[in-house]
């Protein structure tokens with residue numbers, strides 16, 4: 001079994017006395033900054049003027065333009081959207097890095113696909129939480145954590161691995177487990193997971209189930225409870241105790257249906273499509289498409305996002321969730337903003 005590291009395996013002191021600039025204060029940025037500060041580290045925030053700046057100031061941080069935050073820091077964590085990182089790096093980060101600094105990422109995209117080429121005299125590593133930023137924060141506050149991967153791309157100080165581990169400890173990941181990876185493995189597995197399984201796979205499965213029931217004449221509210229709401233309850237059982245735990249709690253009728261009908265829906269054909277998705281990630285086709293989509297101002301991203309927000313499962317879901325005040329909304333904005341990012 002791969003070696004999973006926990007609090008007891010990590011020298012926290014290596015990060016003590018180092019100033020950390022967290023660049024970006026979105027999903028991951030706010031979680032890293034708050035968790036690191038509460039773990040005893042010195043954190044400043046690098047941002048442009050705007051919504052995130054106001055939030056970071058409200059949370060008591062000193063916020064600077066990106067160049068000034070980087071200039072005063074020893075460790076620079078880039079938590080900007082992947083598609084913005086190259087531009088901000090070239091304009092504000094590169095010339096303010098000093099020899100012996102650490103340049104850190106939460107996802108390997110820009111290094112692995114050569115969008116950012118770092119100078120030879122800084123450490124470069126990643127600490128990639130395996131969970132959404134809002135949960136990185138929430139679990140830390142609850143005394144728990146989200147597991148993370150760490151990987152070293154460049155080690156000039158001889159200390160990059162220890163720094164990466166101490167950073168992972170600072171955000172709470174060592175409470176859940178920290179595992180070594182490479183930039184290539186993190187980038188390819190993360191993109192695959194979010195496309196084929198966690199985000200793309202699950203949303204397509206849920207929508208197909210909902211549409212099948214509604215098209216057959218069943219009430220949309222019934223279809224919503226069956227295919228969307230109950231998904232969280234079932235996934236909680238999987239998270240807590242694997243397939244066995246979920247199957248312990250469901251009826252034997254459901255378990256028999258799981259065995260005989262599940263593989264009729266998700267089967268070798270599905271796996272072949274998953275392999276296609278993985279190939280597009282591995283050979284750079286997905287990355288190229290995403291970079292070009294951003295350079296064009298995201299026409300396809302925004303069109304699909306608008307369509308998705310109008311899907312019946314969303315309109316019905318909004319009404320039903322309003323009637324269930326106990327359903328906690330961890331992400332405050334109800335719909336993801338339509339963003340226009342032009343990156344060149």
Ligand SMILES: NC(=O)C1=CN([C@@H]2O[C@H](COP(=O)(O)OP(=O)(O)OC[C@H]3O[C@@H](n4cnc5c(N)ncnc54)[C@H](OP(=O)(O)O)[C@@H]3O)[C@@H](O)[C@H]2O)C=CC1
Pocket residue numbers: 023024025026027028029046047048049050051052053066078079080081082084088106107128129130131132133134
């Ligand atoms: N979301 C997640 O849970 C996960 C993300 N990651 C990785 O973490 C990184 C950050 O992603 P995520 O947290 O989702 O990003 P978000 O989109 O949530 O946040 C991005 C932040 O960057 C700021 N920003 C955007 N453009 C600029 C700019 N030009 N100059 C200065 N600040 C800017 C935004 O501020 P403003 O309000 O001004 O727009 C915002 O604070 C990515 O590499 C991603 O792959 C890794 C694991 C999970």
Ligand SMILES: CC[C@](O)(C(C)=O)C(=O)O
Pocket residue numbers: 129130131132133190193194198199
């Ligand atoms: C599953 C999506 C994710 O990879 C994540 C939260 O880990 C992301 O990049 O947002």
